[in-house]
Amino acid sequence: MKWVSAVKSNLLIMARPAVKFLRPPPPSHLKPVSRRWGWERGTAVARVFIDQFIESHRADITGAVLEIKSPRYIDSFGNDVTIADILDIDESNKKAHVVTDLATADIVESERYDCFILTETLQFVYDLKNAIKHAHRILKPGGVLLVTVPNTGPADAELSHTDYWRFTALGCKRLFGDVFGAKQVQVEPYGNFVACMAGLSGIAAEEIQPEELEKFDEKYTQGVCVRAQKCSEESGD
Numbered sequence: 001m002k003w004v005s006a007v008k009s010n011l012l013i014m015a016r017p018a019v020k021f022l023r024p025p026p027p028s029h030l031k032p033v034s035r036r037w038g039w040e041r042g043t044a045v046a047r048v049f050i051d052q053f054i055e056s057h058r059a060d061i062t063g064a065v066l067e068i069k070s071p072r073y074i075d076s077f078g079n080d081v082t083i084a085d086i087l088d089i090d091e092s093n094k095k096a097h098v099v100t101d102l103a104t105a106d107i108v109e110s111e112r113y114d115c116f117i118l119t120e121t122l123q124f125v126y127d128l129k130n131a132i133k134h135a136h137r138i139l140k141p142g143g144v145l146l147v148t149v150p151n152t153g154p155a156d157a158e159l160s161h162t163d164y165w166r167f168t169a170l171g172c173k174r175l176f177g178d179v180f181g182a183k184q185v186q187v188e189p190y191g192n193f194v195a196c197m198a199g200l201s202g203i204a205a206e207e208i209q210p211e212e213l214e215k216f217d218e219k220y221t222q223g224v225c226v227r228a229q230k231c232s233e234e235s236g237d
Contacts, residue, residue: 034202035157042204046223048213049190050119050148053225060144060227063114068121070095083113103127105134112138119148123165124156132179142232147176151189151221152196172224180228191222 037044054061054073064083067074074084087108088096100107102118103125116135125131135145149167156163167175169189176185194212197203199222205213 032154032200032202035154036202037154037199038202038204041202042206045195045198045203045205045208045213046150046153048205049223050225053148053188054117054119054146057144057146057227060115060146061117064112065115065117066113066138067117068119069093073117073119101125102131102134104130105138108134108138110137111140114140114143116143116145118145120150122147122149123167124159124162126162126164128165128175132175136179136230139230141230143230145226145228147226147228148223150223152191153199153222167224169221169224172226176226176228181231184229184231186227188225189218189221189223190216190225191220192217193220195222196220
């Protein structure tokens with residue numbers, strides 16, 4: 001009957017959106033384009049935000065400065081640097097002046113540094129509280145700790161055996177505030193949906209329009225930046 005055929009046709013038309021919605025996305029959408037944060041394609045998206053943060057605090061990178069793994073930011077943004085030391089837990093790092101675990105860094109002299117650049121490292125340190133206490137201890141009064149940590153992102157394949165943590169802005173306020181004092185800590189989360197998806201998919205920053213990364217969306221935080229300053233002796237704190 002014609003009316004039966006018409007009803008069937010209408011039912012199929014009505015069902016199409018649901019069927020389309022239930023279909024899985026194309027296979028290419030289910031795989032990252034890079035498993036190395038997009039480094040082989042260009043610049044990792046998170047690094048754009050990290051570079052901007054460190055550059056915005058370049059005035060802090062002066063005097064005696066300690067950095068993790070390499071002098072990347074000392075060389076790029078340091079001014080009037082008198083000591084440029086590198087810390088690494090890996091003794092095979094020929095650039096390292098100090099080889100130690102930051103959580104047990106008793107070998108580092110107290111109040112030695114004016115600035116400590118600690119980027120993308122604390123997620124690999126299980127004993128966070130002791131690591132932050134040591135970071136505070138080795139700074140001179142008035143010294144500055146510049147930290148970046150991830151919130152959303154893939155695990156590091158090479159360091160998966162020690163990849164312990166991801167961080168929120170609220171967690172960073174508490175962690176660093178407990179050691180430096182709440183008033184001494186500035187927390188700057190970064191990212192949005194595009195940044196998070198690019199980081200997870202391995203899409204490079206060069207493959208994204210710059211304006212797509214400009215607006216921060218706290219629901220999709222990719223990482224957190226922290227500036228913590230040790231109280232000066234003159235402050236009486």
